Amino acid sequence: MPKQVDHDERRRRLTEALLRIAGTRGLQAVSMREIAAEAGVSLRVVQYYFTNKQALLDSGLAELGSRMDRRVRQRAAATTGGPSTRDLFAAVLGAILPSDEQSRLDSLAWTAYYTAALTDPALAATGLTLPNALEDFLTTRLATAQQAGDITPDRDPRTEVAALLALANGLTSSVLSRQRSHEAAAAIVGYHLDRLFGPAAAPPHR
Amino acid sequence: MPKQVDHDERRRRLTEALLRIAGTRGLQAVSMREIAAEAGVSLRVVQYYFTNKQALLDSGLAELGSRMDRRVRQRAAATTGGPSTRDLFAAVLGAILPSDEQSRLDSLAWTAYYTAALTDPALAATGLTLPNALEDFLTTRLATAQQAGDITPDRDPRTEVAALLALANGLTSSVLSRQRSHEAAAAIVGYHLDRLFGPAAAPPHR
DNA sequence: TCTGAATGGATACAGTCGTATCCTAACGCG
DNA sequence: CGCGTTAGGATACGACTGTATCCATTCAGA
Numbered sequence: 001m002p003k004q005v006d007h008d009e010r011r012r013r014l015t016e017a018l019l020r021i022a023g024t025r026g027l028q029a030v031s032m033r034e035i036a037a038e039a040g041v042s043l044r045v046v047q048y049y050f051t052n053k054q055a056l057l058d059s060g061l062a063e064l065g066s067r068m069d070r071r072v073r074q075r076a077a078a079t080t081g082g083p084s085t086r087d088l089f090a091a092v093l094g095a096i097l098p099s100d101e102q103s104r105l106d107s108l109a110w111t112a113y114y115t116a117a118l119t120d121p122a123l124a125a126t127g128l129t130l131p132n133a134l135e136d137f138l139t140t141r142l143a144t145a146q147q148a149g150d151i152t153p154d155r156d157p158r159t160e161v162a163a164l165l166a167l168a169n170g171l172t173s174s175v176l177s178r179q180r181s182h183e184a185a186a187a188i189v190g191y192h193l194d195r196l197f198g199p200a201a202a203p204p205h206r
Numbered sequence: 207m208p209k210q211v212d213h214d215e216r217r218r219r220l221t222e223a224l225l226r227i228a229g230t231r232g233l234q235a236v237s238m239r240e241i242a243a244e245a246g247v248s249l250r251v252v253q254y255y256f257t258n259k260q261a262l263l264d265s266g267l268a269e270l271g272s273r274m275d276r277r278v279r280q281r282a283a284a285t286t287g288g289p290s291t292r293d294l295f296a297a298v299l300g301a302i303l304p305s306d307e308q309s310r311l312d313s314l315a316w317t318a319y320y321t322a323a324l325t326d327p328a329l330a331a332t333g334l335t336l337p338n339a340l341e342d343f344l345t346t347r348l349a350t351a352q353q354a355g356d357i358t359p360d361r362d363p364r365t366e367v368a369a370l371l372a373l374a375n376g377l378t379s380s381v382l383s384r385q386r387s388h389e390a391a392a393a394i395v396g397y398h399l400d401r402l403f404g405p406a407a408a409p410p411h412r
Numbered sequence: 413t414c415t416g417a418a419t420g421g422a423t424a425c426a427g428t429c430g431t432a433t434c435c436t437a438a439c440g441c442g
Numbered sequence: 443c444g445c446g447t448t449a450g451g452a453t454a455c456g457a458c459t460g461t462a463t464c465c466a467t468t469c470a471g472a
Contacts (some may be wrong), residue, residue: 004469005419026325028234032460044420053460108324115321118314118382119232131385159397162386166394169379170372176324179337180368188372191365195401210439211449238430250450259430 010049011059014039018060023105027112030057058126064110071095071103072134085145086197089164092138093189096168098175099182107172135161151196160196167192216255217265220245224266229311233318236263264332270316277301277309278340291351292403295370298344299395302374304381305388313378341367357402366402373398 017039021030032053036043050056075095079087098104117123142157171185223245227236238259242249256262281301285293304310323329348363377391 024325026322028322029325031458033458042421044422047461048418048420111321111324114379114383115317116232116234118317119230119235156397159394163373163394163398166376166380167369167373169376170374171376173320173375174372177320188365188369191362192369237428239428248451250452253431254448254450 007049010045012063014041014046014049014056015059015063018056019064019109020105022060022109022112024108027109027116032056054122057123060109061113061123061126064106064113067106068096068110084197085141085150086193088141089138089193089197090190092134093164093168093193094186096165097172097182097185097189104176107176111173111176131165135165138165151198155196164189164192213255216251218269220247220252220255220262221265221269224262225270225315226311228266228315228318230314233315233322238262260328263329266315267319267329267332270312270319273312274302274316290403291347291356292399294347295344295399295403296396298340299370299374299399300392302371303378303388303391303395310382313382317379317382337371341371344371357404361402370395370398 014035017035018030021034021038032046033043035056036046039046046056050059072092072095075091076083076088079091083091098107113123117126138161139158142151142161145151146153146155146157168189171180171188174180175182175185220241223241224236227240227244238252239249241262242252245252252262256265278298278301281297282289282294285297289297304313319329323332344367345364348357348367351357352359352361352363374395377386377394380386381388381391
């Protein structure tokens with residue numbers, strides 16, 4: 001393997017090692033040498049494919065963002081055909097809550113990044129702006145549903161969406177700290193969707 | 207000042223310096239030497255009054271917990287006389303959201319501790335169990351209000367309280383990252399309290 | 413076949429970290 | 443008045459950090 005190497009693939013491996021460490025031992029446990037050990041390569045290799053530690057951290061954040069994005073889109077797409085607005089909301093909010101071990105690790109890493117960005121300007125510069133696009137998307141979707149009569153006119157779509165996303169966020173915290181199971185958190189989300197859309201339309205109740 | 211010194215007062219000063227750093231530059235910026243500089247003393251003094259860095263961190267967490275507790279109790283007590291259940295909930299949830307600069311710093315420090323505890327067993331051992339007691343208190347309070355007819359019988363008090371606390375938690379995140387102002391967050395909480403208790407009982411609407 | 417770029421192993425450097433030790437100054441108490 | 447405890451200044455230690463450098467391979471292209 002001495003010469004022609006796929007740089008993107010190498011970088012991807014290293015980024016995955018970084019996220020594995022961040023998800024299990026925290027962001028402060030992430031060092032160049034730890035990443036090298038986790039990826040099974042030497043320190044020099046990590047230096048070779050990433051100029052900086054900052055570049056490495058940026059790459060980790062980008063990968064994390066695209067993972068989250070992919071998860072939400074997949075779940076939303078899974079409710080194909082004639083997805084009711086309620087189903088869409090259930091899918092999107094369910095995608096935010098950590099369900100399996102992988103999404104738990106990603107959520108932990110994401111939380112670590114988020115917290116670090118609150119006090120570290122270098123992290124804050126890089127994007128943490130995904131939630132906003134999602135909020136806008138869901139708001140227009142809910143407003144449309146309101147005009148169609150799916151929810152009562154006294155609801156404010158923007159406030160409802162903001163609250164639901166904040167709720168999912170807060171529930172994620174409690175799931176990560178093992179105060180609550182994923183199922184318990186999902187039940188609370190379902191409870192609120194019932195109140196918003198009226199009791200579940202019979203079939204998609206889980 | 208050579209001999210008799212108030213140890214508790216010294217420790218308090220150092221703990222405050224620690225929380226000031228954690229709230230402004232993050233928990234990873236907290237070092238023995240930084241605390242010493244922030245408190246205007248030498249490194250030796252920090253070592254003298256705290257055997258460990260861990261003891262210092264524990265002290266910081268304890269202080270943070272008692273500050274939060276005090277804030278909630280003060281706001282709750284401020285609604286004296288015949289506080290409606292709605293007023294109590296508004297007070298408690300309002301106390302959780304960061305309002306002034308001080309509570310913002312404390313919330314930042316608390317978030318940093320919380321995140322660190324998710325992956326650092328040494329922190330997880332020390333308490334982060336305040337929310338539970340609050341949840342129980344609010345649940346019995348809401349159940350009583352339900353028996354009194356203040357809220358409709360189809361609400362589940364435990365789920366409602368869990369959701370409200372998770373909502374406040376999620377909103378706190380967004381306030382800390384400056385995605386939302388304190389007022390916007392409080393408005394969302396008020397919106398939900400209105401739905402739970404019926405439109406505000408006229409006067410305490412702000 | 414030769415050469416030069418690509419790849420990565422080994423080691424070094426200057427800082428910072430938590431912690432430990434040495435030593436001096438100042439006071440309460442006998 | 444002296445003595446021992448208390449309070450803290452100064453310094454050092456080994457571990458770890460990000461980054462830089464030196465060097466040996468290995469292969470593609472002329």
